Amino acid sequence: MPLDIVFMGTPDFSVPVLDALVAAGHRVVAVYSQPPRPAGRGLAELKSPVHRRAEALGIPVRTPKNFKTDEDRATFADLKADAAVVVAYGLLLPAAVLDAPRLGCFNVHASKLPRWRGAAPIQRAIMAGDAVTAVNIMRMDEGLDTGPVCLGHDVAIAPDATAGELHDALSALGAELMVEALAELEAGTLRAVPQPQEGVTYAAKIDKRETRIDFAKTATEVANHIRGLSPGAWFEANLGGKPERIKVLRASSIAKNGEPGVLLDGELTIACGDGAIRIEELQRAGKQPMKAADFLRGARLEPGTRLA
Template identity: 55%
Template sequence: MRLAFMGTPEFAVPSLDALVAAGHEVVAVYTQPPRPANRGKKLTPSAVQTRAEELGLPVHSPLTLRSAEAQAEFAALKLDVAIVAAYGLILPQAILDAPTHGCLNVHGSLLPRWRGAAPVQRAILAGDRTTGVMVMQMEAGLDTGPVRATTEVEIGTKTTGELTAELAELGAELMVIVLQDMAAHPAVAQPEEGVTYAAKIDKAETRIDFAVSAQIIERQIRAFNPAPGAWFEYEDERYRILEAQVIPAQPQICSKVLDDLLTIACGTDSIRPTLIQRAGKPAMPTTDLLRGKAIPQGTILL
């Protein structure tokens, strides 16, 4: 098929690679413009732009698709279909209608659960047992379009980084299957019940509140790994917990350090960090960190 690909983060790269490998004619790649990144705030191209340029594909980075000029340029591509994966711009109706078969989206949840910006993180935070990836026929509403294909996976103890990578690969495979025979994968309307929204992660959510249960905190740690990280403060310094174990415990003062392994009392049970990152330092096993920076038993953490 003659298509355009629209995506920005690493999640979208496997879909772009799969479409090229399957022999589709990718005539344009749309992605977000380069953004300031890292400490130097140097303008850095998106993961999709980097990969598209490696593949020799033309890249477009409009600030908006609402202008008549951008819509005319898109329509002039005379596409069979547009494939969208975490692009980051709202597609106006003129864009949705331009390709012969419309726009298909790779979405990392089991719609209608977790429509919106952060479906993987929200599924982990909520303690969902499963999630998945879907190929959806896009329409004007937020992830409201009918679904053409679904793959479901167990969440288990996966982090957002691990689960996102898995869903990206599965979504790429699913999209190729759908494009091979769209008639065999008709668009089926989403059920009206079970709708939830995956709001963007607010920075305030990433600070650990040890008054809640250790189980909730463990999910928070996995949901915010690799970024932005769930954290606490000690001596005015921020510590990001990247991995942790739930340890059964008798009631204690919440946020109290219970032993020399940095086991921390919570509202229910306790949490023991196993991989931790001090501000400005690399991540390391907690035992290694404590050899260089002790956090004594009995300390009350913020």
């Protein structure tokens, strides 16, 4: 028998889960998402990916800033949902909301809990050099990703995987697992196991100050930093007489040495604190992504150039 579901999510990561719930025949009675935000040069208000997808599906959308008012809490409770499904919604839910659905609130979390609780588990796992992550379906409580785990599936992180690639794989897997969890919830067979007390780490939101590449770190650390933030990690190069920010999309670590931040050859190999990275793909400001060889044909950076 289908369940009456409230879906709560905001970014692209959440959309496949919403689609999977609808495809499985559940009745999504309402979608909650973060309010539209100013974006672009004109700062026009932009609806979230989940908001736009819900409207396309004909599902009513609500965008409260929080659940601090009695009115917002009562409006949620009045939906009389069987369960809430929460995927990267962006708010900690108060007890009044967590307790409103008849069968509880369930979260898709993209890490091997209790490792990487918090806002940026995919990026942090890659940046830390983790070889394995997971998707967990968790019964929510008032803590930050502290609830008991109902279902989970480990996922190997390939040595060259970027955050974007892992994001898409974990999102698709999360959709499958949530449908499976709700089937067990309907059948009364869903179990929830408390998380271990050991091994807790927190995946803080990525700060803009972290995105600049620090070539003083080891080549492995720099390569992981680039993979974890792709397409966000950057350095500055003097091009045409002025500094320009260059985003690095792909790079590999190699066994070359030199002064950190110095270009070692004509293949865009940059020395790090130990070893070097060779940039394979990048993006100049206002340009499309390009291969390193194409960039070098136009940039003409000489070996010995310092990059920062």
